Amino acid sequence: FILQHTPPSVISDLYTDIQQGHLLLDLLEVLSGQHLPREKGFNTFQCRSNIENALTFLKRRSLKLINIHVADIIEGKPSIVLGLIWTIIFHFHIEELARTLACTYNQPSLDCSSAVDSSAKASRSAKKSAKIKERWKMSATKALLLWAKEQCSLHGSIHVTDFKSSWRSGLAFLAIIQTLRPGLVDLEKAKARSNKENLxxxxRIAELELNIPRLLEPEDVDIMNPDEKSIMTYVAQFLQYSKNLPESEEDMQVCHLLIDTENGTYYQKCKEMMSFMETFNQEKNRFLPVLSSKRSEAELSEGQQQMRKEWAKVISQINEWKVKLDQMLPSPLESIEAWLQEVERLQAEDLPDLQDPFKAMLVFREIIVIFKETPIRDRKLEYFPMYKFPWWWGFPPFKIMEIYSLFGNIHFTNCNTFLEYHCGLCSAIASEVMLKLNIWDIKYGTKESVESLLENW
Structure with a gap:
């Protein structure tokens, strides 16, 4: 980052060079794109002033600087300096790249929530905003991890679950390179090499072919407990590279769809709904003692009974809003969501009783038809890969993650259940068929009795 500054800065010793404050201001100017005030000299007063300017700028950007003071930076304390540098990189680089939904920090009102007290629409306090940002920081980390998973999932058995041991073999880095620039890597050969060779x-390839600075050495990663922040910072460079790749015609279509979505009704209503639900979940705590009480209606006072009735109405109204919101999803997500809701309904119902296997088979066939209509079958979701879709185009990614999660739940929870039921159903029908066939061994004396048997059959 420092090399991108004009004029470029040179670091010989981070803990010493940062004490003057110029290095810190250079880094912030590169990452923020803003010109920051500074003292040009290098005496104690000027260095202190530059560091104060840098920290003041960060605080204005609502960054939490816990136990980071001017005196600690002037002394070059390693733990403080490294913590500060990580905070800056995470906020200005990783967060910006892995921008997910969470709401923007201004909280709009929900105009469909007129039935709820107007206090739910009040502006948020600074303390509450800080809490939102802290949750967003966590989601940014998860977003980057999810992006890395998406890249690696295209190459078989290369799994990424964290920013530590998952990268030790070097295969995850190579898989991402292969996804971004097919043909640069031979993953089959890599699987036979050592960790250090792969790293x-x-x-080497990332530096020469992708122009990604070599921020790590094999010895930094091929250890029992590699530094999570270092790996995150390096992986973010690949995300930056992917963002700068020229877009294909298909990507452009997705881009236009998402921009339309961001400017449209669904995106706005989704933010409003999240804002309302956040307030609702915080405010409901005061009512929980009454609402969660196991006492019967007769044991409650008249006021408490009325509270329960009104609460049920509020919950019903919220569920209606959620259904209407899902109906506003852009194509093809609206058909995917409708299918998922139908499958969820089927999951909640009991399978047909095997006492009447022929009737059960008819119902079961209807269930199977619904499951076979999954949008995965006609590859609709492939046009919305998660690493392209939500993080920087503005579509609420929680909805994409929710859809992927539901697909996963359906895949893992229903397969064995349906297979066992189908086996039992086929056995029951086979028994019925054998019973019917055995009856044909009996001689019937009249034409009418045979016709009756055929009709029943």
Whole structure:
């Protein structure tokens, strides 16, 4: 980052060089794109002033600087300096790249929530805004991890679950390179090499072919407990590279759809709904003692009974809003959501009783038809890969993650259940068929009795 400054800065010793404050201001100017005031000299007063300017700028951007003071930076305390640098990189680089939904920090009102007290629409306090930002920081980390998973999932058995041991073999780095620039990597050969060989190869290719600075050495990663923040910072460079890739015609279509979505009704209503639900969940705590009480209606006072009735109405209204919101999803997500809701309904119902296997088979066939209509079958979701879709185009990613999660739940929870039921159903029908066939061994004396048997059959 420092090399991108004009004029470029040079670091010989981070803990010493940062004490003057110029290095810190250079870094912030590169990452923020803003010109910051500074003292040009290098005496104690001027260095202190520059560091104060940098910290003041960060605080104005609502960054939490816990136990980071001017005196600690002037002394070059390693833990303080590294903590500060990580905070800056995370906020200005990783967060910006892995921008997910959470709401923007201004909280709009929900105009469909007129039935709820107007206090739910009040502006948020600074303390509450800080809490929202802290939750957003966590989601930014998850967003980057999810992006990395998406890249690696295209190459078989390369799994990424964290920013530590998952990267030790070097295969995850190579898989991301192969996804971004197909043909640069031979993953089959890589699987037979050592960790250090793979890491060395990945860092070499990334530097030469993708122009990604070599921020790590194999020895930094191929250890029992590699530094999570270092790996995150390096992986973010690949995300930056992918963002700068030229867009295909298909990507442009997705882009236009998402921009339309951001400017449209669904995106706005979704933010409003999230804002309302956040307030609602905080405010409902005061009512929980009454609402969660196991006492019967007769044991409650008249006021408490009325509270329960009104609460039921509020919950019903919220569920209606959620249904209407899902109906506003852009194509093809609205058909995917409708299918998921139908499957959820089927999951909640009991399978047909096997006492009447022929009737049960008819109902079961209807269930199977619904499951076979999954949008995955006609590959609709492939046009909305998660690493392209939500993070920087503005579509609420929680909805995409929710859809993917539901697909996963359906896949894992229903397969064995349906297979066992189908086996039992086929056995029951086979028994019925054998019973019917055995009856044909009996001689019937009249034409009418045979016709009756055929009709029943």
């Amino acid at each position: 060395k190869e990945a860092f």
